[in-house]
Amino acid sequence: MIAVIRTGIARGGIELRQTFTNATDLWGYFFPTVLLLGTIFFMRDAHVPGTEFSLGASTLPSALGMGLAFGGLIMVSQHLIVDREDGTLLRAKATPNGMSGYLIGKTVLVGGMALIAFLLQLIPGLFLVEGLRLDLAGWLTLLWLVPLALVATMPIGAVIGSVIENPRNMGIVMLPLIGLIAISGIFYPITSMPGWLHPVAQVFPVYWLGLGMRSAFLPDALAAVELTHSWRHLEMFGVLGLWAVLGLLLAPTLLRRMARRESGSAVAARRERILTTVGR
Template identity: 70%
Template structure:
């Protein structure tokens, strides 16, 4: 098989496995239930200056947040776990195995993000009112999701290639959650200080949230955004810039990581993991 065919097959097998494993399914359902519960309690609050439900405004933002988290955190965590249990070393030993491995991870993370999206979208439509998707929204979604993944997946792979201990991912997760809180996901960003607005706009989370809001919310809600518009051109530009940064950075870090993989390194990480369990 070619690396692309092998990668697609690998990703499909891993995705099928994760959606048929009870513990993995719970890891999808539990966060979705928490977020939907938050949306439910926000449904009667209103976006400042409008009569529109704050819960309905927040739900599309959460969609964008989850695509960002899938590309960044899920990719990094999968890469670190595969380094620890030797999966990455086995892929390295095969001809063009790293290429098929990475393609498989793209399929897996994309599929997992789609499952989470559907778990939140379908019940969310019954919890809040006012959401709709027109022709322009569908066209926006067609370019927003691929560009969003291109902006976050390589960065997640770069992060995962730096750390070899799953506990160290917390060093990255905390700043990411901080950026999410500042990115206008749960409250309009125009209510934040100017310096915080500028910081949030430098990262993909804000733009994915803004893009998703433009897909599902009426155009009148653009009035509560910065510059009172959906800024599709800026969204595409910033996400594309991050995609270029990630695609330049990730291959270099992944090659260095793969070169350092060895049986002794895997054994040392496994021993370290067993010692943590022993405690």
């Protein structure tokens, strides 16, 4: 088992390094960063309702939490779908302990990509807006929140990737996720939204990750504009923990089922479908 873990970590490390030499991956790192920082820049003179605090400074931590959720949910599912499409999963299945090494490698890859994107947005963002703080309590919050964010979202991303076979069907996931971001208080305080949306947003990780990041970076006085006027760390840990448990229960079963269905004929059929579509 130790050899499998080492192999998986090494594989993930190699794939992570390759993202710095791939134009598509570099675009995936820098385009969202530029888009977010541009949005923050134009929001810098707006204020959180009822305060003199910059709305841009409040939005940056929220967007960092959103980015972790997006990375865990979408990147994992996209990698699974693409690797199933091109036969990578089939090759892993045919190798002793190949699937275990593959999953460990993807965990390292996606976790590393999410953390790199996090830092790319955070570091310049700290110079772009005023009012953010990161004291000892904030560091301690990040130490448990960031790993929990990945554990709560990556298995769910694996579940999504195991049930969606065609990359074109990712819109089924993207559209609801965009709607969820809109109601989760990422770009504007959730207390300014209709009350009936509050319980809906609180079911999902996006709201809690945004709230957790705000609690790490914003002054405690800003908790006054949150639901219940507090950072709600206990509830945050509980909801994210429930999502982690749900994902870890569902993902292994669905991934094993997906792996059993993989065969040379299935890969060939997908390639034929792609060629037929391109030919049209």
